[in-house]
Amino acid sequence: MVLSRYVGAEVRRKEDPRLITGTSMYVDDLRLPGMAHVGIVRSPYPHARITGIDKSAALAMPGVLAVIDGEDLAEFCGPLEAGNAEGGSGEQADYEHLEQGALGTPQVWPLARGVVRYVGEAVAAVVAESRYQAEDAIEEVVVDYDELPNVTSPEEAMADGAPRLYEANPNNVGARWDRIVGDVGAAFTGAPVVARARIRSQRLSGVPMETRAVAAAPDPLNQGLTVWTSTQAPHWNRNSIAEALGLPTTRVRCIAPEVGGGFGVKIGAYQEDFIVSAIAYRMQRPAKWIETRSESFLATHHGRDQWADVEIAGEADGTIRGLKMRVVQDLGSHPKGTDLAELTGRMSCGCYEVPALEFKSYGVYTNTMAVGAYRGAGRPEAAYYVERAIDLLADAAGLDPVEVRRKNFIAPFAAGHVTTAGEKYDTGDYDKALSRALELVDYAGLRRRQAELRAQGRYLGIGLASYVEICGFGPYESATVRVEPNGDVTLYSGISPHGQGQETTFAQLAADHIGADFEKVIFNHGDTLNTPQGNGTMGSRGLAVGGGALMISLNKIQNRAKQIAAHLLEAAVEDIELGDGRYRVRGVPGEGMSLAEIADASYGGDLPQEFEAGLESTDYFRPEDETFPFGTHVAVVEVFPDTGEVKLNRYLSVDDCGVIISPLLVRGQVHGGLAQGIGQALFEEITYGENGELLSGTLNDYAIPRAWAFPPFETHHTETPTYLNLLGAKGIGEAATIGSTPATANAVIDALEPWGITHLDVPMTAEKVWRAIQEGGGTQAAAAD
């Protein structure tokens, strides 16, 4: 057993000194001699045929070096490979597509060829000496279009005779995933209680504060390219770029330097990764493209955007008899999220025993920006529908929502539980989290207070959500632990943190498990030149999978260090223990060796031949399955009927992410996750107009929450370890987002109960709430007998 000093401790982040002084390097901070600047000409039409591009005026502009259209680019850069476009949602790398899955594989080119399919699609690239010159020249590229009929609603797109985006996709259907288990008809026929609602999980934008950014330069050493890109998975971008340019993978080096947030929308190589790389390689000079925020709203993939028809049947006591969901996923114009509805389906049973399930889903192409992964990717939608359904059932049965949750929870399990949706959860104790939340928030007291206030004409709402989600996607992750000859430790991994703080977490683990000096540990990531193969940071996999790989390496190094120490201390290996950072003989305190001394011996010439020289290990971890964090959140809101305003008064979370390595960082992940989930519940929405134009195209129009929007979050945890990795950690990056949208939504609807409102779509803006109240509870949900 290793003495634990750093793990579980409140440790200041190793990342921060460079960030609080403004001395780190994001892509836009990179300056290379002769660097050209790329600007993108984008389509103003949602669906149109390109009939001509006149570059002459742009080419005559000062500083303009080249103007490239889709046909030009196609001569030296291939299409986005289907795997990339689809794998762009990435987390599906190891999904078991059942009998269905992605249908048809539309070919997508980095610059449009022939037809544009969404407002903002890249049509041409301008290369200029400066960014201002590039922006000027964009205005001078004249593109002629013939407009084509467009469709922006997925339901309309599925109808016969709708405008079709791709020949290979009749009715614009690009993905299917169904799961029908049990006798659903019988479950609903004669059920004492049935509730149903059409529930919208609206379209969102990830809005990382750093927009996307790409720079590329010819690399004289590999005779290829080095590409700096603001991405979550640099190895994927490297592989995609090399393939598209027809270069050996060995000639493309991809670097994710400091990355200013991702949240899923920086997964996978984008059109601009290929455009900038191709320009730099073809023109043999460095080139850079920095996305503006307005471009980001247009051309960085969106998230969520599902419509769900949800029906739940139950007994009079709240026991679930059956659940039906029909989900329509707007895929947008090209495949990035063909697996999203599948993920929703896999989690459609939530924390509950569902005897009969009918889940049907359709992924549909429309003339809008592609929809892909955004913090939670398919699972927040599932949790939102299930937790709304539970409240609808409770409401229809006249029961407290707590009682209905408890009645249907899957009983605690520690060695796997397969749900009706076919998903194998690892470990869970859902009532533990719920009970802790109720106790901490004083649920009974809140309900009393709610009744008191209601008598005074004030409308408090209390919302609950008990969620479970999927983390720790494979197929593998990697780590290298290198003990340098003087005992300093360098770590490498294929994960690519961009705010999560694994430089700190991994150093904590290295300090405790091999006796590394925490302050001197450096964790290198995000550079394909020096890191082992990897799948990046997404899907809450950094610690659960990347940390799992790291632990394999650390254990190997510890074992080798013990062998060396045993040899030098003339003791049996079994008697060597690591304590207080020293390798010593058990029962002989005060002696022993430091990692530095052991490293010195391992790289020296005095050890016998059976000892391998050096002290380094590279290991891959292939988790046998995913992990399933869970928790219960409670939101307390007050609704002001005169204005429709919703004020979030209290928010309490109990999350169970398994074993916690770094409490400080876990809290940070929870805070940020809550902000995004509450943002979906109350503020955020991407909207397109009738003509396919983006209406929420700036931060003036798209409301990401500001500091005043939140009370202090009260964050708590239960701890149910997983058996699937050496740390027992499950993942926390997305959990709070997943719990907070339904908890907040349920709270608002609870407050609106006096008006008979049983459902209202998110985001619950003041206008929407006010209108619902004015309409006297014009509800979209109906409770039947």
Next chain:
Amino acid sequence: MATAVPMATRIPVRISVNGTEYAAEVEPRLLLVHFLRDNLGLTGTHVGCDTSQCGACVVYLDGKSVKSCTVLTVQADGGEVQTIEGLAKDGVYDPVQQGFWEMHGLQCGYCTPGMIMSAHSLLQRTPNPSEEEIRHALEGNLCRCTGYQNIVKAIQYAANQMSGAGVSGNGSGAGTHNPQDVGDWKGELAGEST
């Protein structure tokens, strides 16, 4: 494109940045943030939007915090600018920087320089702000990672440091805050139990 001033026209400016005087000839349309980043190489000041919402670009201009994406370089002529790079003195972090480190007030770090400059400016005006004052003072600064909670704590830490009160610990406490009006709910906030 017809523009009133031909783009080739350049205007001389003299601007002091972090105590160093710079002279340059710039296009009249050059934004101050681009002058700092591209002409001077001070890339700590970031650009996060194009509509003056996000605040990643906040710097001091003549003692007032401004969004440098919304100031023309020529408007700063003769002025004194301070950026994130000029905040630490002799290798010692400003209390606001220290607070962000101690209280885990940042994750991806992109909004951080602007956030720190805005917080610094707040504490110049209001040395001991309430939590509500802090949250409202950050109206012009967006963060997508932290949910703002630890940013509030970081600023409270800095306020305490600057008033000599000091704060121990590194983020384990719930910080001091006035429970908001929970519909007159007086239940004790349970804080954090990680």
